[in-house]
Amino acid sequence: MNSAISLIQDTAPVLLAGVDFGAGGFDGELEELALLARSAGLAPVAQLTCKRKAPDAALFVGSGKAEEIGVLARDSGALEVIFDQALSPAQQRNLERALGLPVYDRTMLILEIFAQRARSYEGKLQVELARLQYLSTRLVRRWTHLERQRGGIGARGGPGERQIELDRRMIGDTIKRTRDRLVKVQRQRATQRRQRQRRDTFCVSLVGYTNAGKSTLFNALVKAQAYAADQLFATLDTTTRRMYLGEHAGTISLSDTVGFIRDLPHGLISAFKATLQEAADADLLLHVVDTANPGHSEQMAQVQQVLEEIGAADVPQVLVFNKVDALADLERPVAWQDAYALQGRELERVFVSARAGDGLAALRELLSKRATRRAAESGDCANAEQPGDCSIH
Incomplete structure (x- = not known):
């Protein structure tokens, strides 16, 4: 089984960012996010927190705060930015364009740790499935440099399938195969549980x-x-x-x-x-x-x-x-x-x-x-x- 592509660079210096929306439970010191980053083999070098009433639809933190994050990242030597909240694919893509750096969220960071730590066949399958499902919504961010390909015979043939559509279909097929394998393992585990219950x-x-x-x-x-x-x-x-x-x-x-x-x-x-x-x-x-x-x-x-x-x-x-x-x-x-x-x-x-x-x-x-x-x-x-x-x- 081929593992999903690893997106986060190991040992990279990272900037941690968090937004307090006033809902409670906000980690103002980003201590847990820092622990997560270190657990993934990353090196937090700076952090920034701010308050907002609601997420900005385009940049999550707003244009002014995004510019501040970019300055702090350059000054601290951070090569990646990790947010303590989940980002939508559009927000992630827009932040990367604005900052000129890879941007990840808490979900991707946890998935990365799980991918590093899974040891059993079942655990690897479970991580693979979760990572593929996460990445499938972000293909447009990773493959935007690929142009529409031409199909047919000769240079003037009809338009072919976009590369992103091929990638999406391949990931969809891989998700289906991974889910089928996981179902078989789950049946085996259910059998083991029934045996314990019979005893x-x-x-x-x-x-x-x-x-x-x-x-x-x-x-x-x-x-x-x-x-x-x-x-x-x-x-x-x-x-x-x-x-x-x-x-x-x-x-x-x-x-x-x-x-x-x-x-x-x-x-x-x-x-x-x-x-x-x-x-x-x-x-x-x-x-x-x-x-x-x-x-x-x-x-x-x-x-x-x-x-x-x-x-x-x-x-x-x-x-x-x-x-x-x-x-x-x-x-x-x-x-x-x-x-x-x-x-x-x-x-x-x-x-x-x-x-x-x-x-x-x-x-x-x-x-x-x-x-x-x-x-x-x-x-x-x-x-x-x-x-x-x-x-x-």
Whole structure:
């Protein structure tokens, strides 16, 4: 499978731009966009923010601010400009003409990171589909230099097909082939889920904002070696392991899923439906929260929004407030477990440090109680397999 064209230059110095439309949730310091850029291998060298009541139809930021961005880009040596919001194809094209530099938006940046990080066949297919769908709307921006070609015999033959029309048709064919391949993989994953359901395995999925520490927690709980790093979207592919909780609770299935983020492109939600389905089909969600992040309340709200979009809003949740070791002494919890009200629901909460191992015993005990209760309700008290590895990709 040929991967989609990579548009963003690795290690390029970039200028970050953001617009506050007064709707709330605006990252005035562009910290998350900077993290995304570094995760993609880019080097932020300057940033600019402004306020507007509404996006400018042609240039998103207006002609005056676009000129200011161009001056700052030249002064700082930036070779690309990245906006924290989604741009329409026309806005992107007009900005590139005005600035004389490549311009990308948050959606393209996230797609680029996903393309770099996908490892499994399914993950690569999902990224390929999302990137192709994104690029198909921007062909007019990338191929405007190509002229109408002539067809027929001789120089005076009838007009041929525009190159852009050929490119659009080729991308359309590739999207169809990629979607067909992805459907086959989704069927295989659905079969694997049905097998687990027939075994009546208690299924737990880790969800949460990207870089909350899900993979580190996953490794600590099941002694696995899943990739974990202090960066956004370190893990894209769902990994599942068995976790033995004792004679009464037996063995559960624990899955590590892709992290969520603010303004996650809808194309990615659609393309990653099979991967995110692990969360929708789970018996319990461990919602991992970066306790040390000052904006963790907003991040929790974003996770809840994505869960609702994938049909997992009603799945029981336990909040796992991670990274307590990064808190100041006066900010650390007085108890490892308590209750937390989230969007009208009273949820159990456990404080842990996946890296240091603090609070993991309390979390295992909570999982054991949930699994034992589920086994008692189903009448299956014989679910006590030996621990093993059931990696699923």
